[in-house]
Amino acid sequence: xxxxPAVGNQRFLGGALMRVKKIITGRGAWGGIAxxxxxxxxxxxxGWGGVDIFTGTVVEPxxxxxxxxxxxxVLILDDSKGSNGWSVFFHAAKEAGCGPAxxxxxxxxxxxxxxxxxxxxxxxxxVAEDLFTLIQIGDWLRIDGxxxxxxxxx
Amino acid sequence: xxxxxxxxxxxxGHEGPVRQKAMELIVxxxxxxxxxxxxxxxxxxxxxxxxxxxDVVSSDDFDVIFSRMSLCxxxxxxxxxxxxxxxxxxGVDADCSDVPKGMLMPPEEKARNARFLSRFVDAGVVxxxxxxxxLTGFIPLMxxxxxxCESSAxxxxxxxxxxxxxGDGIEASFCAAICGRTPLAGKHLxxxxxxxxxxxxxxxxxxxxxxxxxxxxxxxxxxPHAIPVLTGDFPRPNSIxxxxxxxxxACAAGTELCHIxxxxxxxxxxxxxxxxxxxxxxxxxxxxxxxxxxxxxxGHERQRIDYVxxxxxxxxxxxxxxxxxxLVGKRLHPDTTVxxxxxxxxxxxxDQCGYTNTIEKAGATxxxxxxxxxxxYPDGVRTAAxxxxxxxxxxxxxTDANLxxxxxxxxxxxxxxxFWEGR
Numbered sequence: 001x002x003x004x005p006a007v008g009n010q011r012f013l014g015g016a017l018m019r020v021k022k023i024i025t026g027r028g029a030w031g032g033i034a035x036x037x038x039x040x041x042x043x044x045x046x047g048w049g050g051v052d053i054f055t056g057t058v059v060e061p062x063x064x065x066x067x068x069x070x071x072x073x074v075l076i077l078d079d080s081k082g083s084n085g086w087s088v089f090f091h092a093a094k095e096a097g098c099g100p101a102x103x104x105x106x107x108x109x110x111x112x113x114x115x116x117x118x119x120x121x122x123x124x125x126x127v128a129e130d131l132f133t134l135i136q137i138g139d140w141l142r143i144d145g146x147x148x149x150x151x152x153x154x
Numbered sequence: 155x156x157x158x159x160x161x162x163x164x165x166x167g168h169e170g171p172v173r174q175k176a177m178e179l180i181v182x183x184x185x186x187x188x189x190x191x192x193x194x195x196x197x198x199x200x201x202x203x204x205x206x207x208x209d210v211v212s213s214d215d216f217d218v219i220f221s222r223m224s225l226c227x228x229x230x231x232x233x234x235x236x237x238x239x240x241x242x243x244x245g246v247d248a249d250c251s252d253v254p255k256g257m258l259m260p261p262e263e264k265a266r267n268a269r270f271l272s273r274f275v276d277a278g279v280v281x282x283x284x285x286x287x288x289l290t291g292f293i294p295l296m297x298x299x300x301x302x303c304e305s306s307a308x309x310x311x312x313x314x315x316x317x318x319x320x321g322d323g324i325e326a327s328f329c330a331a332i333c334g335r336t337p338l339a340g341k342h343l344x345x346x347x348x349x350x351x352x353x354x355x356x357x358x359x360x361x362x363x364x365x366x367x368x369x370x371x372x373x374x375x376x377x378p379h380a381i382p383v384l385t386g387d388f389p390r391p392n393s394i395x396x397x398x399x400x401x402x403x404a405c406a407a408g409t410e411l412c413h414i415x416x417x418x419x420x421x422x423x424x425x426x427x428x429x430x431x432x433x434x435x436x437x438x439x440x441x442x443x444x445x446x447x448x449x450x451x452x453g454h455e456r457q458r459i460d461y462v463x464x465x466x467x468x469x470x471x472x473x474x475x476x477x478x479x480x481l482v483g484k485r486l487h488p489d490t491t492v493x494x495x496x497x498x499x500x501x502x503x504x505d506q507c508g509y510t511n512t513i514e515k516a517g518a519t520x521x522x523x524x525x526x527x528x529x530x531y532p533d534g535v536r537t538a539a540x541x542x543x544x545x546x547x548x549x550x551x552x553t554d555a556n557l558x559x560x561x562x563x564x565x566x567x568x569x570x571x572x573f574w575e576g577r
Binding site: 027029030044046048049050053054059060061078079080081083084085086087088089091092093095096107108109110111113114115116117118120123125 | 185187188207208210222223226303304308321322323326327339379406408527547550552
């Protein structure tokens with residue numbers, strides 16, 4: 001989990017002072033608080049083979065997140081696809097020390113739910129707002145899996 | 155969540171540490187999806203063996219690896235037995251029957267895989283070695299709860315038999331098989347089996363290849379979490395065509411249930427499949443959609459073909475019969491490696507019928523238990539051809555080779571000339 005000195009709603013990141021710009025609320029499905037940069041795509045990652053298990057790097061050809069790692073990130077995907085081996089690739093990356101810090105799945109399906117159960121990190125789901133227009137890749141986020149909140153820093 | 159007394163006892167560790175760890179993950183999964191209760195799982199199609207994703211654990215000890223990667227427990231517990239009410243299949247293997255040149259598992263890896271599999275056998279798992287459990291005796295009946303690590307098998311058994319299962323994942327399937335429970339959620343509940351989107355089928359898929367391509371054409375247009383209801387005046391598919399259709403559809407869209415009006419049991423009529431609700435939309439699938447799907451799966455100029463892999467999902471005996479008949483007296487190009495994949499029990503039938511002999515005389519190899527996605531590719535493959543959209547899509551992430559897609563006839567014709575002969 002990426003830990004940042006928590007000073008209320010301010011963060012010093014990359015030499016810049018950032019504040020909470022927006023708070024979005026959904027259902028907190030698995031508890032805990034974590035922060036990290038957004039790895040977000042409305043196009044889901046193909047689980048079986050889409051992630052390098054030793055580095056957490058997305059290797060799916062042509063994927064918007066290709067070449068970036070899910071390590072310590074807040075992973076936000078709309079769906080799962082491909083094999084039922086969706087969860088194991090994220091799970092293996094976690095075992096290799098390269099798992100995400102928190103998860104946001106706007107709508108759960110059985111495979112994303114199992115992934116959350118396996119990774120055992122904060123999860124927010126049932127989000128009505130369109131996260132894929134509100135959040136950009138790399139945005140700093142705080143996820144509260146108890147309250148179900150997603151705070152976007154800017 | 156409401157747990158029964160017995161479920162609470164399992165969770166409290168009264169029935170041993172393995173059942174406790176398994177129940178912990180199932181309860182966590184249930185809480186995440188907001189399930190009110192668990193249901194009894196009586197069939198489990200698993201993913202046993204020394205698969206490559208387990209390499210992240212720097213240990214050779216089965217119980218260390220199984221505890222961390224399947225039970226999601228940092229504490230090591232010993233796998234003794236699966237739930238005695240649950241019939242367990244091992245699923246696709248990491249190894250294959252005859253290992254041709256360039257696909258050899260190193261001896262120590264082979265031994266490790268065999269060692270892992272023997273632990274599953276000791277725990278009561280049947281070594282099935284295939285991705286088509288529904289053709290080899292894994293038969294959950296209507297309303298019966300199952301788990302399966304094969305996305306195409308989940309779609310087949312939900313749709314064709316009215317059995318109840320979700321895509322879940324490998325860890326949840328192992329845990330369900332051990333504690334005999336899974337969350338009563340998703341496709342285990344009748345209200346989540348109602349059709350959401352009507353599909354007007356304006357094409358006439360006839361061959362297995364047509365159905366495979368149709369599965370991909372539909373999958374690339376289907377919204378997430380949709381339960382399609384197929385309507386229209388199209389030829390009635392058989393179970394072998396549905397095997398191909400469901401594999402492509404599940405791979406492209408993650409679909410877990412698909413109603414076909416007049417054919418699948420929950421779709422006697424379109425209204426019945428929709429439970430008299432209005433569909434979210436009607437998706438039209440026409441010839442242009444099939445052509446666009448074909449273009450996405452192909453797109454390289456005619457070139458030499460190094461490798462042809464057929465049998466995804468694993469071939470039915472009738473597919474092997476037709477291929478053997480096609481190959482009688484033919485000779486494949488010596489520079490093109492051809493692998494056909496099936497289940498061990500089906501290969502035994504092919505051996506008895508003489509199909510295996512005909513296929514191998516022509517220069518192809520009939521393999522069991524695995525596939526390139528789980529076993530890897532022969533060395534030096536720069537071009538590869540498939541008769542399965544699923545295998546073609548998976549291959550894009552597994553090899554840098556130029557990829558081709560066509561019917562099995564086109565693939566074998568290419569293997570004869572050594573050049574791609576499809577569209």
